[in-house]
Amino acid sequence: MEILERPPLDRYDFSRLVNMWEQLVLEIIADMIEKHEMCDCQDCVLDTVALALNSLPTRYWILGSFDAFSPPERFYQDSMNVRMAEEAVMKAYRLVQENPHH
Numbered sequence: 001m002e003i004l005e006r007p008p009l010d011r012y013d014f015s016r017l018v019n020m021w022e023q024l025v026l027e028i029i030a031d032m033i034e035k036h037e038m039c040d041c042q043d044c045v046l047d048t049v050a051l052a053l054n055s056l057p058t059r060y061w062i063l064g065s066f067d068a069f070s071p072p073e074r075f076y077q078d079s080m081n082v083r084m085a086e087e088a089v090m091k092a093y094r095l096v097q098e099n100p101h102h
């Protein structure tokens with residue numbers, strides 16, 4: 001049984017819980033694949049995303065909740081966050097290239 005189908009957890013919408021870095025990392029990966037800067041196979045893409053996300057500080061957000069002080073738009077537009085995500089992806093992809101699973 002899936003853990004989220006197990007009562008009492010089945011009452012809650014955990015899809016609202018999102019990793020803030022995921023969108024930034026996936027945008028960077030999409031750009032790299034489009035520019036042919038990385039291997040576009042499933043193994044390399046998922047390995048790079050996992051390594052990059054694991055190396056970034058944990059940041060979760062509850063979709064639909066209101067927080068005037070740190071709305072998600074501000075997180076995504078913060079150039080420091082964008083740079084951190086880019087560096088994490090570059091470092092992750094370098095590791096993947098050294099030991100690709102494809």
Ligand SMILES: [Zn+2]
Pocket residue numbers: 039040041042043044045100102
């Ligand atoms: Zn590959």
